[in-house]
Every structure is written in structure tokens, then in C-alpha cells.
Amino acid sequence: MKIAILSRNPQLYSTRRLVEAAEKHGHEAHVIDHLRCNIEIEQKGPSLFYGSEYLEGFDAVIPRVGASVTFYGTAVVRQFEMMNVFSVNSSRGIVHSRDKLRCLQVLSKEGIGLPKTVFTNYSRNVEHVVESAGGAPVVLKLLEGTQGLGVVLAENQNAAQSVLEAFNGLKARVIVQEFIKEAGGADIRAFVVDGEVVGAMKRQGKEGEFRSNLHRGGTAMILELTEEEKMTAIKAADAVGLGVAGVDLLQSSRGPLVLEVNSSPGLEGIERATGVDIAGKIIAFIEKNVKR
Ligand code: ADP
Ligand code: MG
Numbered sequence: 348m349k350i351a352i353l354s355r356n357p358q359l360y361s362t363r364r365l366v367e368a369a370e371k372h373g374h375e376a377h378v379i380d381h382l383r384c385n386i387e388i389e390q391k392g393p394s395l396f397y398g399s400e401y402l403e404g405f406d407a408v409i410p411r412v413g414a415s416v417t418f419y420g421t422a423v424v425r426q427f428e429m430m431n432v433f434s435v436n437s438s439r440g441i442v443h444s445r446d447k448l449r450c451l452q453v454l455s456k457e458g459i460g461l462p463k464t465v466f467t468n469y470s471r472n473v474e475h476v477v478e479s480a481g482g483a484p485v486v487l488k489l490l491e492g493t494q495g496l497g498v499v500l501a502e503n504q505n506a507a508q509s510v511l512e513a514f515n516g517l518k519a520r521v522i523v524q525e526f527i528k529e530a531g532g533a534d535i536r537a538f539v540v541d542g543e544v545v546g547a548m549k550r551q552g553k554e555g556e557f558r559s560n561l562h563r564g565g566t567a568m569i570l571e572l573t574e575e576e577k578m579t580a581i582k583a584a585d586a587v588g589l590g591v592a593g594v595d596l597l598q599s600s601r602g603p604l605v606l607e608v609n610s611s612p613g614l615e616g617i618e619r620a621t622g623v624d625i626a627g628k629i630i631a632f633i634e635k636n637v638k639r
Contacts, residue, residue, distance in 0.1 A: 348374045348375070348406040348407060348633070348634070348637060349374070349375045349377070349404050349405050349406050349407075350369045350374050350375065350376050350377070350405070350406065350407050350408070350409065350630075350633065351377050351379050351402070351405045351407070351408040351409070351427070351432070352365050352366060352369075352376060352377065352378050352379065352408075352409045352411065353379055353380075353381045353408060353409065353410045353411055353412060353420065353423065353424065354378050354379075354380070354381075354411040355380050355381070355382065355413065355416075357378040359411075360613070360614060360615040361411060361611075361613055361614040361615065361626075362378055362411060364614050364618065364625075364626040365409055365411075365614075365626050365629065365630075366378060367626065368624065368626035368627045368629070368630045369630050371627070371630075372627070372630045372631075372634065374630070377405075379397060379402070381410075381412060381416070381419065381420045381423040381424075382416060382419060382420075383397060383398065384396070384397050384402070384423045384426075385397070386422060386423065386426045388426075392430075393426055393429040393430055394426075394430070395423065395426050395427070395430070405427070405430075405432045406432065406433065406633075406637045407432060407433045407434070407435070407633040407636075407637050408424065408427045408432050408433070408434045408435070409434075409435050409591075409629060409633075410424045410434060410435070410436055410438075410441060410610070410611065411611045412424065412441060412610070412611055413611070414445060414491060414493045417441065417442065417445045420441070421438040421441050421442050422438075424436075424437070424438040424441065425438040433633065433636050433637050435590045435591045435629060435632060435633060436589050436590055436591055436592075436610050436611075437588055437589075437590075439588055440587055440588035440589040440590075440610060441589075441610040441611075443587045443588060444587050444589060444592070444607075444608050444609060444610040445491060445610070446490055446491065447488060447490050447491070447492075447522060447607055448464075448466050448490055448520075448522055450587060450607055450608055451464055451522075451605075453586050453587055454583055454586055454587070454605055454608075456586070457582060457583075457586040459579060459582055459583055459586065459605050460579060460599075460601065460602050460603055460604045460605060461604055461605055462486075462524045462525040462526075462527055462597065462599075462604050462606070463479075463480055463481055463524070463525040464480065464522050464523070464524045464525070465479045465480045465522065465523045465524075466520075466521075466522045466523075469515040469518070470515075471515075473507075473508045473511045473512055473515070474504075474508060476511060476523055477501075477504060477507040477508055477511065477523060479523075480523040480524055480525050481525040481526075482504065483501055483502060483503045483504040483506070483507045484500060484501060484502045484503070484507070484526040484528070485500075485501055485507050485523050485524060485525065485526055486498060486499065486500055486501075486523075486524045486525075486526050486557075487499045487501060487507070487510055487511060487514065487521050487522070487523055487524070488521055488522050488524060489514075489519060489520070489521055490520040490521065490522065494560050494562035494563070495558040495559075495560035495562060495563040498558055500526060500557050507523070511523065526557075527597045527599045527604060529598070529599055529600050530597040530598055530599060532551060532552035532556060532557045532558075532559060533549055533550060533551045533552065533559050533598070534549075534550055534559045534595050534596060534597050534598075534606065535547060535548070535549055535550075535570060535572070535576065535595070535596040535597075535598065535603075536548050536550060536567075536593055536594070536595055536612070536616070536617060537572060537576065537577070537580035537593070537594045537596060538592075538593055538594075538612060538617050538625055539580055539581055539583075539584040539589070539591070539592045539593075539594055540590065540591050540625070540628045540629055540632050541590055541591075541628075541632040541635065542581055542584070542585065543581070544572060544577045544580055544581065545623060545625055545628045546617050546618075546620075546621040546623040546625055547569075547570050547571070547572045547576075547580075547621070548567045548568060548569055548570055548616065548617055548620040548621060549567070549568055549569075549570040550565045550566070550567050550616075551565055551566055551567075551568075552564070552565045553565060553566075561613075561616050567616050567617075567619070567620040568620060569620050569621050569622075573603075575602055575603060576596060576598075576603045579594075579596060579602075579603045579605060580594040580596060580603075580605075583605045583608050584608060587608045587610075589608060589610055590632060591610070591612070591629055591632070592608050592609060592610060592612065593608070593609035593612025593613075593617075594607075594608050594609075595607050595608075595609070614626055
């Protein structure tokens with residue numbers, strides 16, 4: 348098979364591992380920078396022009412679209428879909444996953460556990476907004492933040508209200524969320540491929556940090572999920588419409604709560620923590636879905 352890996356940087360661990368796994372399975376892998384693709388649309392056939400040639404004969408695409416280029420990246424994925432190329436994640440699923448609010452709305456409809464979350468159109472009644480989210484402490488999050496940036500813990504009502512006012516004043520869109528204290532600065536990353544959890548790790552924030560992101564200095568260890576945690580992760584990936592997803596869960600006193608569903612989850616942390624060949628699982632998912 349001929350597989351396109353949409354990535355801006357061939358040197359990244361995840362990109363390198365996907366190329367390696369594709370080749371190991373006997374396929375041809377091409378790293379394509381989505382920002383350098385021209386999208387051509389006409390009555391007959393949709394096409395993609397790249398560098399000095401048209402992209403042709405691809406069987407599958409693995410999008411690794413960064414959050415800062417979601418608009419153009421998903422337009423390229425959609426073009427591949429129009430060309431009948433199988434994508435491990437649909438353009439629609441990627442768009443859903445990128446907006447924390449939309450993601451939570453989709454999950455809530457499926458009855459998946461979530462921290463209580465409130466979103467308003469820069470409401471001036473910040474006191475009510477904070478109380479609706481359960482009152483301080485609350486977590487405030489920029490709608491399109493990643494890697495723990497743009498996630499703030501407001502420990503008391505005054506702090507919560509002034510931070511919310513500050514974000515509102517900047518016209519920055521934020522959600523206000525119930526703080527799950529019992530998670531203890533840790534969360535779970537469940538890596539889902541094709542409706543199965545292929546690896547899971549627990550991430551613990553560094554001392555005094557409630558955010559467990561590895562980019563914020565968190566550490567990862569392998570973890571065996573409970574049946575309930577597994578089912579929650581699988582349902583969440585399915586609800587958002589992703590074949591490959593990194594589902595972030597908090598362990599709460601009322602069971603697993605989904606924080607977000609990532610459509611380009613990093614492979615490095617999870618492969619190192621679990622020793623599982625996750626890249627190989629993604630290639631196997633393609634093999635199952637693409638009939639030559
Ligand atoms: P990002 O997209 O920036 O990773 P997240 O919503 O995943 O944003 O939040 C980052 C981290 O902050 C989470 O991995 C978790 O450790 C912590 N966190 C986020 N929301 C809550 C919450 N409501 N209660 C407790 N901890 C939280
Ligand atoms: Mg996260």
C-alpha cells in the first residue's frame with residue numbers, strides 16, 4: 348500500500364515511528380507537509396498538488412495535524428476523503444476534537460462521564476458562571492489550548508471571577524469546569540485504535556502542579572485500565588468519530604470522567620511507557636480497512 352503521513356516535520360518521533368511501522372509492514376510511506384499541498388477542485392476530479400507533482404495512488408492517509416493549522420490541515424484531509432483515500436481520522440472527527448466545548452457537547456449526548464462545564468458568551472455575571480460550575484476551586488480553559496497551556500486552576504471564588512473577567516476582557520473564549528480534586532494532579536491517557544484501547548498510561552503532574560501533561564513536566568507510567576475506564580475511552584473516541592485517539596480521563600469518586608479527546612496523540616510517551624508498538628497498530632488498522 349501507499350500511505351501518506353501528513354506531518355509538518357519528518358523528524359518528529361511520531362512521524363518517524365509511523366514511517367518505520369509502515370515500511371516494516373511492507374508498505375510505501377510518504378511524509379507530506381499538509382501546508383504545502385494545493386487543493387484543486389473542479390467538476391470532475393478533486394486533486395492535490397504537492398511540490399511539483401500531483402499526489403496519486405494513495406491508499407490511506409494518517410493525519411498528524413497540529414492544533415495551530417487545523418483549518419488548512421483538515422481541508423487537506425477532506426480532499427483526500429473526496430479522492431476516496433481512507434483516513435484513519437476523518438476531517439470531521441479532527442474538527443470536533445479540536446474544540447474542547449464541541450467535544451464535550453458530543454460526549455455529553457452519549458452519556459459519557461464529564462466534569463461539569465459551563466460556557467458563556469462573555470457573560471458579565473461571572474459569579475453565577477463560577478457557581479454553576481460548582482463554585483471554586485474551578486478550572487478555566489482556553490477553548491483551543493493544548494499541552495496544558497491555557498489551563499488555569501482558580502483556587503477561590505475571587506480568583507476564579509477575576510481570571511474569568513480577564514479572559515472575557517481579552518475576548519478569549521474559555522470554559523469553566525468543576526475541579527476534580529481527587530484526581531490528585533494525575534490523569535489517564537488511553538490510546539484508542541479502531542475501537543480498542545491499545546495502550547494506557549497514568550500521567551502524574553510534577554510536585555505542586557495539577558496539570559499532568561508531559562509537556563508540563565509530568566511523568567508517565569503504564570497502567571491497567573478498569574473495564575469501565577476502557578469502555579469510557581472507547582465510547583468517547585467513537586462519539587467524536589476518531590479511529591485513532593488519545594482520550595484523557597480523570598479518575599473521580601463518581602467514576603472515569605473524560606477531559607478531552609485528541610486526534611493527533613503523540614506516540615513517544617505512550618510507546619515508551621507501555622512498550623507497545625502503537626504505530627504498528629495504526630498500520631494494522633489501515634490494513635483492515637483498505638481493500639486493495
Ligand atoms: P490540554 O488540552 O491543554 O491538555 P486538558 O483539558 O487536557 O488541556 O487539561 C490539562 C491537564 O490539566 C489535564 O491533563 C489534567 O491533569 C488537568 N485538568 C484539566 N481539567 C481538570 C479538572 N477539571 N479537574 C482536575 N484536573 C484537571
Ligand atoms: Mg490534555
